[in-house]
Amino acid sequence: MRFVIKDEETKRKFLEELRASGIRYSLREELGYETFIGYVIEGTLEEIRAIIDTLTEDAREVLIQGYESFKESVVHAAGHLKEGESIEALLQEGYWMAEIVEQLMRNDAVEISDDGTIKLKEGVDVTSLKFQFKIPYEVIPNPESIERVAKQFAFTDLLPQYVVEIRELEVGKINAALAIAAKYFDERNVLDAYFALLSTGLIAKEITESVRNHEKLPVEALVRSFVGSAPIEINTEKGVMVVNYNARALEEVLKRLEKEGYIDIKAGKLRLVREL
Numbered sequence: 001m002r003f004v005i006k007d008e009e010t011k012r013k014f015l016e017e018l019r020a021s022g023i024r025y026s027l028r029e030e031l032g033y034e035t036f037i038g039y040v041i042e043g044t045l046e047e048i049r050a051i052i053d054t055l056t057e058d059a060r061e062v063l064i065q066g067y068e069s070f071k072e073s074v075v076h077a078a079g080h081l082k083e084g085e086s087i088e089a090l091l092q093e094g095y096w097m098a099e100i101v102e103q104l105m106r107n108d109a110v111e112i113s114d115d116g117t118i119k120l121k122e123g124v125d126v127t128s129l130k131f132q133f134k135i136p137y138e139v140i141p142n143p144e145s146i147e148r149v150a151k152q153f154a155f156t157d158l159l160p161q162y163v164v165e166i167r168e169l170e171v172g173k174i175n176a177a178l179a180i181a182a183k184y185f186d187e188r189n190v191l192d193a194y195f196a197l198l199s200t201g202l203i204a205k206e207i208t209e210s211v212r213n214h215e216k217l218p219v220e221a222l223v224r225s226f227v228g229s230a231p232i233e234i235n236t237e238k239g240v241m242v243v244n245y246n247a248r249a250l251e252e253v254l255k256r257l258e259k260e261g262y263i264d265i266k267a268g269k270l271r272l273v274r275e276l
Contacts, residue, residue, distance in 0.1 A: 001196045002165040003185055006032065010184055011162045017180045024167040024260075025177075032161030038137040039150035045071050045126075048133045056145045063135060070133055073100050078126045081110060084119035103131055166197055169204045169260060169276060199243040202234065203253050208262055208276040216269040223250050 005011045018025050041048050049071075052063050077100040080090060090097050101118065104110045107129045112118050120126075134153060140146050166177045178194045207226070211217050231244035245253075254270070257263045264273050 001193055002163050005162040014184050021176050023173060023177045026165045026167055028163050029160055032159055034157045036155040038153055039135045039146050040153040041133045041150045051149045058141045059145045062139050074126055078120060081120040084117045086116050087118050169201045171201050174198055174201055200253060204257055205276050208272060211270055211272045216271050219265060219268050219270050223247050226250055
């Protein structure tokens with residue numbers, strides 16, 4: 001039901017599309033973080049590969065592919081920086097480019113002009129520079145094998161992040177919002193949000209339909225009835241969708257319905273204001 005965004009550009013584009021499609025949402029900023037926990041091997045590219053070759057076979061096989069990707073990234077970044085490129089354009093290639101640029105800066109191998117262009121210094125050979133090859137702890141099958149040659153390494157980056165919550169309850173609007181989100185977030189995040197939103201929307205729809213024939217319905221009776229019917233099982237063309245909830249979750253849905261102007265609750269009784 002919510003998406004966490006860590007950069008301004010993604011936030012701007014995502015919110016522009018939501019507004020253009022008439023999708024209701026809320027936005028808040030909070031302190032977030034990114035962490036890396038694992039190991040680091042330090043040295044030139046050639047030295048790092050030589051150290052990896054001394055490891056046990058299972059650890060070596062895991063690391064060689066990551067090393068080759070890291071080496072390729074370094075060479076790719078150096079190609080961009082030989083002629084000079086804006087920092088903004090570089091960072092659009094991905095988070096990995098920021099990591100490589102940061103390591104080149106630590107090596108004092110680049111220079112930045114007043115207009116924000118970053119360029120490799122004349123005569124710098126990246127193969128002679130010292131790099132840090134970082135290895136996530138979860139990919140190492142046998143920690144003892146890596147701890148002989150690598151340092152333990154933990155990194156935490158505290159940074160502001162934006163939380164966008166989709167406020168729609170209508171299925172059509174939910175589908176539209178998630179089609180937009182699919183352009184900016186990974187598939188699992190979109191699927192999780194989709195089914196959470198869809199489940200909320202379906203319960204909200206059931207609530208409004210149950211109130212339709214009642215001028216005023218006691219909230220306590222409605223909650224008791226719905227909780228007694230949980231979970232709801234919905235058959236679709238492709239399978240089954242099961243929505244489970246408790247009284248507290250149901251009360252939150254009622255708050256959403258009231259806030260969005262679908263129902264009105266007074267003196268513990270609920271009445272329908274408009275159809276969902």
